[in-house]
Amino acid sequence: MADHLSAVLDALDQSQDEALERLFELLRIKSISTDPAYKDECAAAAEWCARTLREIGFEASIRPTTGHPMVVGRSHREVPKGMPHVLFYGHYDVQPPDPLDLWTSPPFEPQLAEDPRNGTVIVARGAEDNKGQLMTFLEAARAWKQVAGELPVAVTVLLEGEEECGSPSLPQFLEKHAQEITCDVALVCDTTQWDKDTPGITTMLRGLAGGEVIVTGPNRDLHSGLYGGPAINPIRVLARMLAALHDDDGRVTVPGFYDGVAEVPSSQAEQWRRLGFDEKAFLGEVGLSVPAGEKGYTALEQLWARPTCELNGITGGYQGPGTKTVIPSRASAKITCRLVTGQDPEKITANLQKFLAERVPPDCTVEFTPAHGNAAISFDPDAPLVQAAAQALEDEWGRPAVLMGSGASIPIVTAFKTHLGMDSLLIGFGTDDDCIHSPNEKYNLTSFRKGTRSWARILQRLASV
């Protein structure tokens, strides 16, 4: 198969416009999984993916779940004896695009734009996370099929539609289809590179736990003149609860929160220092200058090796223009904790819930709805599959791939490990300034083009591990 590689790369270079148009088609579908109003759009995105897989030459089917469907595709009906078999995982769902008024172009009308630092970029919700990234793999597979008639390794593709809302249907699906889904390794394209010119493989991921807290006081909204003073104000109660979550050094105060959390080993800390992470540039990019996490840790340590407790949303009372002198009946906040190795998501959630419940004054009630959690995870950076992929990346980018941590959580990676005993290779082509989950999400055109070429090379390298 090695003979085919340069022809595959040429084919990718020659079909760039068609590849981009295919990505734009997918980006136009408003597959916002967390909002039930977009159920049909999620189904449409799944249909589109299945159709595309069949067009490439895969067998593909849509698998209903209690939520949004899974799409499963297979390059080989029977995997030839001795041929490696990899699972490619991606997700076709996206985050909500709000706040809409901050987008410079409509989030579901993909466009090319010029960016002073990154050159041409693709702008749309999902341009990077995860539609752009998953299409790098599908385009590589398409070129291999077209040029060589088959892929160098057997590939099963699993595309999920609930990644952005905690993957509620996933555990049951993996359990039911364990045999079909379990491969030698999973390829997961949902991460960033080290920087825009340097590839990376992520070997550490943080986990996630949390939920929504609702504080209710009076049984209805009250006039702040006629009741202000004697009537408890739920926003005030909620603010006091949330303010108590951190101490003045940025440490989370929930009892037991740091149970099982190890300090960064000095050898690893030293290795990370050598990466020359530009803290000032990283924060400066988003308008900040001082690492705001736990005192005594570098920004990279705060990001890769330390847990957090974040307030993702808060709401209560009047939020329109002008003044409304109301004491609201309720106020609520969405909280998520990023976890590191050693923390148990269920214990963290229970402790958080208890911490909040203990701070409810008389006449108020607190409801807590836990979100789906998952533990942190890490892989051996010296494993042969990791090294083979790293070499393929170096071949494409002309620089060694950095073996990185990530502050984000990818529940599927934990699920593959815990349910199927399968490791993952986390390779993505995003950059830190892609604005994923934010207005004006983009994907560098270079990420998309060199990403497809990278996968073409990785598939070939994996064939000989």
Place this chain on the structure above:
Amino acid sequence: MADHLSAVLDALDQSQDEALERLFELLRIKSISTDPAYKDECAAAAEWCARTLREIGFEASIRPTTGHPMVVGRSHREVPKGMPHVLFYGHYDVQPPDPLDLWTSPPFEPQLAEDPRNGTVIVARGAEDNKGQLMTFLEAARAWKQVAGELPVAVTVLLEGEEECGSPSLPQFLEKHAQEITCDVALVCDTTQWDKDTPGITTMLRGLAGGEVIVTGPNRDLHSGLYGGPAINPIRVLARMLAALHDDDGRVTVPGFYDGVAEVPSSQAEQWRRLGFDEKAFLGEVGLSVPAGEKGYTALEQLWARPTCELNGITGGYQGPGTKTVIPSRASAKITCRLVTGQDPEKITANLQKFLAERVPPDCTVEFTPAHGNAAISFDPDAPLVQAAAQALEDEWGRPAVLMGSGASIPIVTAFKTHLGMDSLLIGFGTDDDCIHSPNEKYNLTSFRKGTRSWARILQRLASV
């Protein structure tokens, strides 16, 4: 004129259905002053009021302002020598109706409903505040005109359209039209009775100060995995600011907040105790049981004699269904303080702004937009006009009128005193359970009917003071 009173009361009793239909017409107009989207509806409400005044027999005109217009009506072109001249003030604007999903019937489709405690009630936004209340006066005026051909006193009517958004145009209007508007006393119908069967005259009102605070951190919304830890979270910053506004005893911690605030004189405290205010029932009605204001004060003292600092609204980050792992760029809160005699609204606002600004950590900015403020006010309960009105109320309700305080603010009353040197008689027929500013606002049909009869009597009594 005394001879006409019983005929006037009879006329009111006989025209109840028409009076109710007139009120319903006004209630159908969505005159939400704080939201610019309803500018035309506010204008329509002003038109309706002017037309109604003319129909009754008043001269009436619409006076444009930079905001919503004023309506001015006059019963006499020239006030006969020696005839008392009163100003009636009301407002045709209403609060926003949200949260809409908590209304049992559409807020701008007035209906009669049966209420186990209050009998028949009128349900709509503005049913009490202030459309129902102002119509009690206009119906009384209509009956006097119809039966006696003229009113027992000269009446100028001033109907405002910005009461619910801080009356920004009022000071200039009063200054410009001081001569036209200044009368012997203002009648203001924007308060409650002591209870549903006992009339009241309010002689103390709290003032108002405050504004909106916006905390900005990162220059855009961030992914909580990719930035969580090093990136400051504005919701966390805001929660800490707001939590610091009160100590554990419910006292406001803003420096200088209590400057000039006198303790309740023991004689007054004793008088209030004798009123037999049912704290349990007052709080129980809204699902509460413990006075949540400053420790050491009764609920009535917290309401009438102590200042507050309330959080009327808070917003930031993702607020839709499900989870969004975002660190928002900004978070904001609306704050209003209820003031008592001795507090200067401008100083309070400046101190609040300073208090918040001092709590901004590095990399965050805080903006503060002050809201229009006004000082607290009180009147002599022994004044002859107050006593005459109290007698008229007792004639109608069969019980002595209670001379009350109120926790609410009525900026117009302060403006009449400071700009025109005119005292006000605060007489209203609302009850504490009217849900003004809340979903399912109502006005007891008894309040409306006996309210019109009460004004008919008051007008006659005022003629002989």
